[in-house]
Amino acid sequence: MTKFLLDRMLGQTTKWLRLMGVDAEYAPEVEDDELLRIARSEERILITRDKELAKSKGVFLVPKATPEKIIHILLKEFDVDIEPMTRCSKCNSIVESVDKETVKDSIPEGVLERCNEYWRCIGCGQIYWKGTHWEYIMATINNILNSVKEP
Ligand SMILES: [Zn+2]
Incomplete structure (x- = not known):
């Protein structure tokens, strides 16, 4: 790859x-x-x-x-695999799925109520979740992927 x-x-x-x-x-x-x-x-x-x-x-x-x-x-x-939410946008390390319980002290309260899935970067420790910003990110990614498929 x-x-x-x-x-x-x-x-x-x-x-x-x-x-x-x-x-x-x-x-x-x-x-x-x-x-x-x-x-x-x-x-x-x-x-x-x-x-x-x-x-x-x-x-x-x-x-x-x-x-x-x-x-x-x-x-x-180029031949590229697209797998959103697998890599840290800050340091490029892999992110891994973590229990809500493990990270709850680092998450804003409003987010904790809404999101049950969390990921943590194995490199820098940054925590990710599919918050309100995520829809915008996925829409942008899908726009790019669709534009690539067009002849
Ligand atoms: Zn990182």
Whole structure:
């Protein structure tokens, strides 16, 4: 399955890819040589808007566009598994399902009443639930997936 590394101009796109469950590392602080090194050693496709950088092998150039449009292009080009709520949007680690009881002290009371399913990032500990924002996220993801299916 394709794994990505995104350069500093693509932070929002990185976040959306992770929300879709795609393995997307983000390295805003590092120089081009280091980006290429990381991409090669971790077998990631390096995604950039930098035309010079895109001349290197294993680098994919994307236009200046919205995250939705960029992800549309990536899904057309690469073999990617979409599995929402499997990956942390902050650090790219895997999230695992946890008992409500385990995390209840970290959840706002209003949320606790409404949601029974929770996930926790094994990397940074961030807790996720399908709150009011989730419908917007899924609608956006579905829009992208539908746009990819169109001929
Ligand atoms: Zn995390």
